[in-house]
Amino acid sequence: MNEQQRKEMSQIKQRDAADRKSGQDKPLQEKTSSDFAKYFETTYEPPNLNKARKRGRDKVNVHYDFGIPEDIENIGVGKKFLIRTYGCQMNEHDTEVMAGILTELGYESTNNTEDADIILLNTCAIRENAENKVFGEIGHLKPLKLEKPDLILGVCGCMSQEESVVNRILKKHPQVDLIFGTHNIHRLPQLIKESFFGKAKVVEVWSKEGDIIENLPKVRKGKIKAWVNIMYGCDKFCTYCIVPMTRGKERSRRPEDIIQEVRHLAAQGYQEITLLGQNVNAYGKDFEDIAYGFGELMDDIHKVDIPRVRFTTSHPRDFDDHLIEVLAQGGNLLDHIHLPVQSGSSDVLKLMNRKYTREQYLELVAKIRKAIPNATLTTDIIVGFPNETDEQFEETMTLMAEVGFEAAYTYIYSPRDGTPAAKKTDNVPMDVKKQRLYRLNDLVNKQSKESMKRLENKVVKVLVEGESKKDPDVLAGYTEKNKLVNFKGPESSIGRIVEVHVTEAKTWSLNGIMVENTVEVN
Incomplete structure (x- = not known):
């Protein structure tokens, strides 16, 4: 450290000491x-x-x-x-x-x-x-x-x-x-x-959430897909979840700031954005000066010239009719909807404090399917919640089949200190929980494979993200329904939406051949 650096460090320490003494920092x-x-x-x-x-x-x-x-x-x-x-x-x-x-x-x-x-x-x-x-x-x-x-x-x-x-x-x-x-x-x-x-x-470590800071710099991964945060925190207090304590109460960004960010990404050539929040469907409920929710936001973003718009994560409790009506417009609003159910048993859902029943969830699915007939639904499911019975688990299995989820993130319940569920006595042995998870995953794999099989010999639109992780000579990307596709094609197609003829369906991916005409994107 040279003399100039020592001098600068001394000045900084003096300022810090003064700030701490005054209580400002x-x-x-x-x-x-x-x-x-x-x-x-x-x-x-x-x-x-x-x-x-x-x-x-x-x-x-x-x-x-x-x-x-x-x-x-x-x-x-x-x-x-x-x-x-x-x-x-x-x-x-x-x-x-x-x-x-x-x-x-x-x-x-x-x-x-x-x-x-x-x-x-x-x-x-x-x-x-x-x-x-x-x-x-x-x-x-x-x-x-x-x-x-x-x-x-x-x-x-x-x-x-x-x-x-x-x-x-x-x-x-x-x-x-x-x-x-x-x-x-x-x-x-x-x-x-x-x-x-x-x-x-x-x-x-701040326990209070703090304010929203809008002009924070970002270094995004790649130039093709981007995350856009629309809100922070969660007010749902599911009994198994620590997020309301680690992320705080729901705070929504102002719509004009979100739309400006999306427009800026579109101008930079991004092909897809994903709107983020612990519960995006609750967006805007904390606004006191305007009546503007997630449906209104999606409707406005629908008008932005960006090819693909996704969102995650949705809570079924807040998935309202207006949002379904907006999503049914299609266009850049994709028809892949991730809708975590967590359990197929109303009794378990009540213990989880999810605030909906099995019947209400199925009613929501019916509304979505009526408005968006080709919608692809995926979900999250927890098995082995404290004291889950065999009968309650079977209800999850039948719900999985009835809805026809094409993919699911599945987990064995993990207790988190500070949540009500962690205090519950659990009489379900671990080997039983694992067996339930195996059975559930077998069903998830079966339904995923069936959904992939339906795409064989069809042409799908693929946003090309780059080389396949397993083979540098193969390109990889995702369809509008979030299906992974591997195919051979020129490097110039990376970052573009192209058409691929599906030749082989696997459980979790598709193989195909790129067709000559690509999808033009402005």
Whole structure:
């Protein structure tokens, strides 16, 4: 470090000290687990289901003033970052934002841990297995941290919003330098500054959700498909789910900001967008000044010149008639609908606090099929919910067949600390749960294969994303109904929508031959 750098660092530390003394900037730096425990008792408010259920509709402000502080705007020049992402599409999108911030700080991206100067693990708290993977990775990175003491190792995302996780990291994983949650990603420049110039661990986890920051930079993956976040948080409080505590209450972005982002992506040549939210169907319900919901938003985006529009995830409880009417217009609004049911038993759905019955779900499916006859439905299903009976599981199997889901994400129930379901006594043996999962997956595979078989000898429109993962001489992409297609074709077709004649159907993919005429897209 030269004299000029020492001088700059001294000035920054002096400003930080003054800020902390005045209470304007309070980074959380704790040297021991006992210090942190004391802090927990006085300042930090861990996820609390009862308080969360009673949370009010606090005003959410929208900010357009994000910027990199002048004193650290080049802090990453000559350095590299790596972000490992676990979990849902929301985490993927958060990673794009963090990559954008780090890039503006001067960092360059790398896929090699050995080259990285900062490594962030963007975590998921939905299932225990996801948490185990993260802690395993933290352990694997310890030798690298010992070898490179100046490496900044951070844990962020949903796991960081859990009190037990933060305590475990502080007590057992001293190699972690930085911990922050889902609500303060926009604070990443300040947190890196604290970690870079400080000697202590930096911990900043907000229990309150915070406001919406609109002008955050993003580094998107590729130039073909893009995530567009339309809202944050969830107010449904399913008894098995930790998301309302890790992501907070529902907050919707203003429609004009979303539409502007979609138009900008269309102008850049993106072919597909996916609208994101923990429950996109609840979009706009928190607006007090306008009557504008998800149906209205989809109707407006329908008019934007972008070829494909998807959305995830939907909650059946909020899937209203107006949304179905809008989706029935077709065009760029695709007819693949992911509609998580979780269970086919009304009794289990009640225990899950899903707020609909089997019959109501089937009624919704009937409405969708009537308005959109060729709609493809996929779903999420949990097996082995506490005390699920054989009869209740059979109801899930019959619902799966009756609806004709063409794909499903299936899971054995995973208890999450802090949720009501985790407190329930579970008398279903693990071997029974596994057998149920095997049977369900057999049915899912059968229905998927049948849906693929129906496409043999037909021509489908495929958005070409690049080379196949298994064969560099083969291209791969997805149909409007989200079916994976592998075919041989020129590299020039990557990023375009082309027509492919399906020659072979497999359980989860299609093989085909590209036809000469491609689908023209403006």
